[in-house]
Structures are given as structure tokens and as C-alpha cells.
Amino acid sequence: MMTVYGMKVSGNCYKLQLLLARLQRRYRWVEVDSARGETRSAEFLARNPNGKVPVLELEDGRVLTESNAILCFLAEGSTLMPEDRWQRALVLQWLFFEQYSHEPYIAVARFIRLFLPADHPRRGELPRLLERGHQALAVMEQHLAESRTFFVGDSPTIADIALFAYTHCAAEGGFDLSGYPAILTWLASVRAQPDFIAMASA
Structure with a gap:
């Protein structure tokens, strides 16, 4: 059985939970608390020298x-990753967008607000994070407002899973989604998918 090393309140780890539930794949979960330094242990760094979760370990090691x-x-091989070359490229486009233009602002703002003390100096980063995060949300809103239910094609892909993970809890980072009706409709569509599971509470 494959093993996932992750932290359940992490959106990046929640992505894997969403996908594996949808695929109905069995796996073992090992909780790793990065806030307590567990991703810096020698044992963990032997698996991922970058010291971050999630980590997927296959049966063969x-x-x-x-x-x-x-x-x-x-x-790969499921409807969540299109076979068509162009459609696959579009999925990758949104995956790169999520990691470069979305997660660094929306996820980081959530981390600062939820996990750092009120007097922490990193709270000074929040105005810029909110500005850049809203820019990412505006790009998503424009795309979805063009009569799209999902980000690529007519059915959900891993692009939707990746973007859902931190968008659905953006309010925890101080983002008001009420001004993004297309995003709100899309979030509801993702939640309505078979085998959907909710993210653990932070």
C-alpha cells in the first residue's frame, strides 16, 4: 500500500486526500507536523531533503x-488527467498558476493569520499578500465567468483539485470571496463531486 506523509490542515496535502478519495485508492496516512519541526528530522529529510510535505512513498520504496x-x-489514466495533448497542457498551465501566482499569496496569508501569533512581524506581509492573492482570484473569476463549470473542459480535472485546496479556505487568510460569484459557483461544483471529502479544521 502506498504511504502519504502529510499534514491534514495543509492545503497542499489536502489535494492528495481529495484525489485519492475520488480515485477510491487505498493508502496509509502518516501525519507529519511541520509546525513542530517534524519535517526537519533526519528520518523525514531522508525521504525529502527539501523538508516539506506532502511526500508519496510507493510500495516499492x-x-x-x-x-x-x-x-x-x-x-494518470483517469478522467482527472485528460489524454488530449492540448487539454493536458491546459491542466499543467493551471497547476503552474496555482503554485506560482496563487498558493504563495493565498496559502501564505492563511498560514500567517492562523498559525502565527498576533504580534508576529510576518503579519506586516499581509497587505501585499492580500493584493497579490486578489489578483490571482480575479484571473480565476474571469476564466470561470466565461460559461465554464470547471477550469479545463466540461468535467473536473486535477487543475480543479489543486486550485480548490486553498481557494475554498481563502477566508481564513482574510480573503472575502463574496465578490467572486463564478468562483463560488465553481467551489459548489467541486464539493458536489462524488467522494468529496472536507479538509480537516485548522
């Missing part, structure tokens, strides 16, 4: 890191 790379690997 091979290890894969980086959440979106893991999504691509696990979704």
Missing part, C-alpha cells in the same frame, strides 16, 4: 514530492 507532481502521477 520510490518517493515522489511536490503536491502537483504527485497529482499528475496519481491521476
